Amino acid sequence: MITIILVQPQMGENIGATARVMANCGLTKLRLVAPRDGWPNKKAENMASGALSHLEPIQVYDDFEQAIADMHFVLASSARPRQMVKPVYTPEQSMDSFFERCQKNETCALAFGAERTGMVNEDIAACQGIVNVPTNPDFSSLNLATSVSILSYEWRQKFLDKNGRPEFDTGSANKESPKAKQKDVGEFIARLEGELEEKHFFRSEGLTPQIKQNIKNIFTRMDMTEQELKTFHGIISALLGHKRPKD
């Protein structure tokens, strides 16, 4: 498993958010290099929402060199640095490389710089490569906790690729004609409920909210087309004994 290293993190909230998303993604090894407000940190604990007990004890170092001394392979999360020749990985490529190396029992780490500066060049120079999240070039700078979230998620994705995903339900069936808008579906459901009320369909007051929710669910889940919605209106009218309007 990879180790996450936060270098000179300024805000405890970001350490806490890091711990939380790490636990969400099954990562347990966190190192801090010279956290501005020291460690432990109350704001971090609050933000972690209980995640710290899912992690191994957090290790704190004075400088980056010490924090990576026992590592075989370290990548820096960073924008592409100028004037520095380093391999640049996409998030997915980085996880492929990490998994491959972890399987050979290499120790691997992923490092993140301070909120304001990101990884400084001197620390990047000590890394084997860079991971760059391919953001919008017009607004590329990621929040620290966001960077950690995205890369921890990619770790989790790769982990599930190798170890099997939980089964997922697939999406709804294909339809052809234009879809009905929520507003029209909502009006249909309201109409149906109104008609059912008139017919004393909802007998038990205690159960009524649950039954109404179930009805709402059935009709929103259908992902109806406009035509299907018209058909349903027609069905209700027919069932109520209304005459069909002439076309």
Added chain:
Amino acid sequence: MITIILVQPQMGENIGATARVMANCGLTKLRLVAPRDGWPNKKAENMASGALSHLEPIQVYDDFEQAIADMHFVLASSARPRQMVKPVYTPEQSMDSFFERCQKNETCALAFGAERTGMVNEDIAACQGIVNVPTNPDFSSLNLATSVSILSYEWRQKFLDKNGRPEFDTGSANKESPKAKQKDVGEFIARLEGELEEKHFFRSEGLTPQIKQNIKNIFTRMDMTEQELKTFHGIISALLGHKRPKD
């Protein structure tokens, strides 16, 4: 393009973090349903770090029904709900579906619930399906900004799949024998610098830090094996005219 909807967000920071990661990922349409602290919100603006000017004007609604009235297809980011039959999408599947629908000019939204409660069942019932981030079952609850980050990132990934990625450098070449540890590489670099200093290699004081950084870069980039590191030590010794120790 999909619209992001935050339903009753409590903390301005999370609205700001949402705006920032949306801009990072090329998303521009944000709607808020009854934000606890109103809108505009100073904490949100600070956290957005300038992202708000990259978004369309944020739209605020009183309730979820109004916020989705003009939408054709809405997914809720949520854990799997009990007692409710809804299609459950992985993040990737959800983006496939969103892209397909957007191409047919269907209006699509992705909704997130409040920090404490997540999406409430009544609002989920109004959605066509659920997107579930496959987190660690032992610690599954995601921070709001983290959920938005992961799903915005998946949108961006799908966007780059369709529209072409920027070119990336690939990782370093394969090696066979065990990799050298950072500590040993660092010691080698320090030794080399020391030797070079003795030989007056660093003549211009102004350029020395840059040259040292380049040297550091060269040797860390090589991702050396233990054997290669030994070889380099040998090379330096040889160049210095030291005798080779007997094996």
